[in-house]
Amino acid sequence: MLVVDDNADMRAYLTRLLSPSWTVRTARDGEEALRDVARVCPDVVLSDVMMPGLDGFGLLRALRADPGTRAVPVVMLTARAGQEAAVEGFDAGVDDYLPKPFESAELLGRLRAVLERSRGRRGPVLPPATPAAAVPAPPPPRPRTAGSLPDTVPLPQAPSRAPGATTTTWRFASRASSIPALRRRLQALLLDAGLDEDRVHDLVLAACEAATNAVEHAQDPLEPVVDVGVTLDDGAVEIAVRDHGQWKERTSSMDRGRGSMLMSAFADVTAVPGPAGTTVTIRSPRPAA
Template sequence: MGPIDDVLTSADDLSPAARDQLTLAMRNGQRLQRLVNDLMDVASIEAGRASAVRVATDLPAFTAELAGVLRAAAERAGLHLTVDCPPLPHPAAVDPRMWEKVVLNLLSNAVKYTFVGGIEVRLRGTDDAAVLTVADTGIGIPAAELPLVFDRFHRVPGSLARNREGTGIGLALVRELVALHGGTVHVDSEPGRGSTFTVTLPYGTPDAEGDAAHPSDAARGTADAWETEAAPHEQPAAPADPSATVLVVDDNADMRTYLTRLLAPIWRVVTCADGEEALAAVAEHRPDVVVTDVMMPRVDGFELLQRLRADPATRAVPVLMLTARAGQEAAVEGFAAGVDDYLAKPFQAAELVARLRVAIDRSAGARTAAPGAAPEATRPTAAPGGRADVRALVPASRQPATPAAPPPPPPAPPAPPVHFDAWRFPASPRAVPALRRALRRLLESAGLDEDQGYDLLLAACEAATNAVEHAQDPIEPFIDVTVEASATGVVITVRDYGQWRERGASMDRGRGSTLMSAFADISAVPSPEGTTVTIRAQRAG
């Protein structure tokens, strides 16, 4: 953060775009720093190493100033902020940084969960304590959840909020910091009518000398983050390519702004803060691809995906999920839910653009293909007896052996039918929809279980996508696909004619192999002439 701040404050020749990018990096660095500091505070309190260092403080003035840093965010969110902090009857001594976290956590919570009405901050004094109340007209808290709101990492399930960010330790930290001052905190709330948090703090005596307390840089960073959330940047006036639309769905305003800045030079971009807004936007104008976060208020990414897939009008819209939940299990969960692609944060901008370009091309190819048309592949010629001759496409090493002559009578019972076919596709993303159509027809004719057929379609199309995207400088610009469905199982092979480039761990998180391995046994055999991927699955049932 230091070098970024140096550049922002000293460089006069920064372009507006570069300054915006660095400001975004600084703001997210400050957000990360606040989260880490909160976790460190919790750890220190748990270990018994934290203590409040009280200094004489003009508590009404300091509290009013802290509330003031969030005034702009509250007003931009359409909320009325009232601050009422008259002088106290006795001098007060608090740890300024701890009191700052108490006030800002309560105020941030109020802004997060209040959509109409206002927030009131009041400070009063009794004979032996200062009493702070933060009241809002927000969504309120169910009675069953009230005893749990100050527990660490607890979040009220299904609650409507401006975003799903946070660690669930804000209110727990408030209780711990107030307790270090010998005080108490409690909440009164009713769903639909709002919440009132009340902090009672003894006046105390100073432990050390101190200067006048003022909001820290961290406090102003909190205010900046909420102001950005409440008033996101304007959308670009003119898209570079109005023929294709990308719908971006994320509850974080900075992420929406970043994705807009990244994608708007290429496609038309529409943004929404949650899945419910996205469904309304899709009903108004069907996008070419949806980029969605997973964790969002109201309608999250998985529910958005489910509802898009349930509607025949939007079932074919490609969906790419962005999520901080990295790891193979999260990827498998996304693909099992029917997502077309999955990208873990943080991601490389070039990778996101490339994946979206492929998704948009596939979507365009699927829409322009005539219903019921033959797949865009070089079909093998018919052999005597009506069966396709696949020998021109299948290497000799993989051709089935000629069956031996049947023994003399009595004849053996006839073998169950074997469904076999082979196709050659151009090494192009447009080949994948054609493969999907051809393979679906064969698996249906073989009587394969519907769910298993769907899983194998996903695995085969992922293998074909890899063959198209990663085989470099192919000696032949094709991919060959064969499939054999028998009474016992299914074997699918996908062969390319190029060399796969080496990819570091940071470039490849194994999502493709994870997807395919979730559905079948996978083997890949590289050679100087290309790579053959084999997908084997026992027949379900």
């Protein structure tokens, strides 16, 4: 299996998820994927849509244009919302299309089904039906820009929500350079809380993906910041990532939408939009000691 994604954390995550069932190779973009395919043709390609250089649709068109790779199954992972996104993928010749967030079990099942269909045992897949996106209210004026803020902005400590729970909150400037700071702080906090390294890796990956989405796609934020809150109690870990902007229907050059992270069985991920921002919540049970 060839996994194509420009996000190194996502490539590592998918490799770890898929390796028990398949031999996994990875590529950072469409061009690198085509070079890899020219060396060894994979049984299936699992590709993100939005990537620098040759994106997922460009890779798909190149594979379909070559008689030697025309029959290679291609599954796309994307957070593009709406029926239009699914139709675009199927019109381009994709074998299956899985919008984010999703369950890891669903991804594994769809990959197996695509491989079965490629051997002639099943019929075509229909595009998934998705509800129409709500039209957001006009955003309020933006008073500040992220460039005027340090990566980490002071934020008052939030009260704990349940007896015995502790909540830690941070506010980050809405720019890419804030993500490494979030990664370091969150990893240290979760390890100090006694979570195992695999669980910490999964939670940090999901939270950083949600924060990256907020940085890249929140439109006209009232405050150019991303708020992150981590609540720890005896039963669960909950991470909330909130932006302060509007989210509009993506253009053809955008892929990741609100809360567009890989959603595996280790946690429940929800995204709640609103006119003043969106909160993505990642909740994972804490294994008993």
